[in-house]
Amino acid sequence: MNEKSLTLARPPRLDSIENGLPSATSPAGAIAVEARNISKSYARGPMILSGISMDIKEGETVALIGANGSGKSTLLKCLAGVHPVDSGEVDVFGATITAKAKQAELSRIRRNIGFVFQNHGLVRRLSVLSNVIHGKLGDGGSWRAFHQAVAPREMREEALAALEMVGLADKIGAQAEALSGGQSQRVAIARALIRKPRLLIADEPAASLDPVAGNDVMTAFVDIAARARTTLLFTTHDLEHALNFASRIIALKSGAVVLDAPSASLSRASFSGIYG
Amino acid sequence: MNSPNSRALPPRIAWPGAIRFSLFVALAALVIASFASVAPSPERLATGLPRMVNLLGRMLPPDLDPGFLSRISIRIIETLAIALAGTVVGVLLSLPIAWVAARGLSPLRGLEFVAKGVVSFLRTVPDLVWALIFVVSIGLGPVAGTMTIMIDTIGFCARFFAEAMEDAEKAPQEALRTMGASRFAILVGAVIPDAMPSMINTGLFALEKAVRSSVVLGLVGAGGIGQELEVAFSLFQYKRAATIILAIFVVVVVMEFITDRLRSRLS
Numbered sequence: 001m002n003e004k005s006l007t008l009a010r011p012p013r014l015d016s017i018e019n020g021l022p023s024a025t026s027p028a029g030a031i032a033v034e035a036r037n038i039s040k041s042y043a044r045g046p047m048i049l050s051g052i053s054m055d056i057k058e059g060e061t062v063a064l065i066g067a068n069g070s071g072k073s074t075l076l077k078c079l080a081g082v083h084p085v086d087s088g089e090v091d092v093f094g095a096t097i098t099a100k101a102k103q104a105e106l107s108r109i110r111r112n113i114g115f116v117f118q119n120h121g122l123v124r125r126l127s128v129l130s131n132v133i134h135g136k137l138g139d140g141g142s143w144r145a146f147h148q149a150v151a152p153r154e155m156r157e158e159a160l161a162a163l164e165m166v167g168l169a170d171k172i173g174a175q176a177e178a179l180s181g182g183q184s185q186r187v188a189i190a191r192a193l194i195r196k197p198r199l200l201i202a203d204e205p206a207a208s209l210d211p212v213a214g215n216d217v218m219t220a221f222v223d224i225a226a227r228a229r230t231t232l233l234f235t236t237h238d239l240e241h242a243l244n245f246a247s248r249i250i251a252l253k254s255g256a257v258v259l260d261a262p263s264a265s266l267s268r269a270s271f272s273g274i275y276g
Numbered sequence: 277m278n279s280p281n282s283r284a285l286p287p288r289i290a291w292p293g294a295i296r297f298s299l300f301v302a303l304a305a306l307v308i309a310s311f312a313s314v315a316p317s318p319e320r321l322a323t324g325l326p327r328m329v330n331l332l333g334r335m336l337p338p339d340l341d342p343g344f345l346s347r348i349s350i351r352i353i354e355t356l357a358i359a360l361a362g363t364v365v366g367v368l369l370s371l372p373i374a375w376v377a378a379r380g381l382s383p384l385r386g387l388e389f390v391a392k393g394v395v396s397f398l399r400t401v402p403d404l405v406w407a408l409i410f411v412v413s414i415g416l417g418p419v420a421g422t423m424t425i426m427i428d429t430i431g432f433c434a435r436f437f438a439e440a441m442e443d444a445e446k447a448p449q450e451a452l453r454t455m456g457a458s459r460f461a462i463l464v465g466a467v468i469p470d471a472m473p474s475m476i477n478t479g480l481f482a483l484e485k486a487v488r489s490s491v492v493l494g495l496v497g498a499g500g501i502g503q504e505l506e507v508a509f510s511l512f513q514y515k516r517a518a519t520i521i522l523a524i525f526v527v528v529v530v531m532e533f534i535t536d537r538l539r540s541r542l543s
Binding site: 077080082106107110111115117119120121122123124125126134135137138139143145146147188191195 | 445447448450451452453454455456457458460461464465466469470472473
């Protein structure tokens with residue numbers, strides 16, 4: 001396959017959506033996430049991240065690229081406070097995550113973050129509606145979010161709005177296991193959106209999808225994040241996605257940042273040393 | 277290219293090492309010794325078989341007296357009530373115990389083995405022994421039977437529920453954990469929905485098992501149809517015993533049919 005055939009034109013925005021989910025916003029240019037000299041390794045294993053420092057401003061759309069094992073997914077999880085760092089600090093909207101952060105503090109910080117997994121992470125035996133409502137489980141006092149049947153009316157309406165944003169309102173009652181890969185990923189995005197996140201993190205959101213479905217998901221993803229004025233950070237192996245959908249690209253190699261530049265200033269040739 | 281040595285075929289039979297071979301020999305000796313001590317001898321079979329034929333002759337035809345049939349119908353209903361109540365309460369109590377016992381999900385980390393040990397204990401003590409304990413402590417009757425079925429169901433279900441919870445898909449759990457969901461929220465939101473078909477299956481097996489158990493619990497005074505059977509044999513009323521055995525057979529077969537149908541519909 002040549003380079004030209006890999007290039008996918010960015011489809012038009014989803015203009016049919018009217019009922020966007022508002023998100024809390026800060027003044028433009030404020031720092032959303034900042035990593036200061038963070039390092040991470042897993043039990044007795046090699047260093048996955050080595051002294052990474054970076055910051056992402058609110059409203060930016062950042063693609064994180066790198067070869068398998070370069071530390072992309074680990075970096076995302078450290079930034080979201082899912083994995084504690086060995087050293088260094090992570091600031092998320094001004095709140096600092098340290099290695100000794102307590103669970104309650106991490107939960108409070110994570111309320112600002114929506115996380116979309118490569119494998120979607122849906123409960124296959126539950127309905128689309130229940131899965132989207134699950135996005136509220138991390139909020140304080142939202143124990144009723146474990147199933148749509150017991151969720152409050154406002155929560156169900158928010159879930160419907162999130163599904164409208166990803167164009168899947170007609171699948172609200174379907175079982176998650178009956179969805180296609182692209183639809184599942186959109187439901188996972190809706191589940192992240194219902195949290196009204198200020199930062200949306202996605203780990204290879206289009207990895208398990210065919211090129212057309214992957215492009216559709218990325219388009220919807222970036223479009224919704226832009227409309228809700230949400231900061232977006234995603235990892236990808238697809239350089240076209242990085243160039244077309246991100247305003248900035250950060251490349252990792254062996255756990256260190258080797259490239260950090262606006263995507264407009266980059267081309268495929270810029271990435272020649274990253275996967276070597 | 278492969279070297280000539282790498283193409284050599286493996287032996288047809290992997291011969292066991294010295295320790296494994298010794299264990300095989302010890303096991304074979306144990307089986308032979310068991311047969312020698314408890315298997316029926318030809319002489320005993322020769323004298324016992326005619327007696328059994330004679331007993332069968334005295335059991336036929338079964339007693340179909342309407343008054344007696346009405347009495348055993350009530351006892352059958354009591355038996356089913358013991359099985360159903362004991363199973364439902366046992367299944368409900370199995371859920372929190374299984375959660376505590378499930379590795380990686382337990383809210384009481386470090387106590388998983390304690391919970392599993394308790395469940396093993398409940399399972400390994402036979403139901404007739406539990407029935408004797410409850411008959412002595414609570415008294416004769418169906419309440420002792422219900423308690424026995426409940427304990428037996430916990431021993432059976434808590435183990436399989438815990439395993440089903442441990443085998444539940446991990447990706448949704450990780451997703452909910454990332455959102456800051458509590459352990460309980462992850463349990464009810466992701467683990468139980470995924471484990472539900474397996475848990476329903478286990479619950480239906482437990483009900484089937486409970487019906488069979490509740491039939492014999494009456495032999496030690498824990499209520500149900502078994503109590504009638506015990507009385508019939510004690511009073512040499514073999515025709516009545518035959519009627520009770522046939523009734524038990526029908527109940528067990530119908531229950532197995534129903535649970536089989538439910539299982540196949542759910543799967």
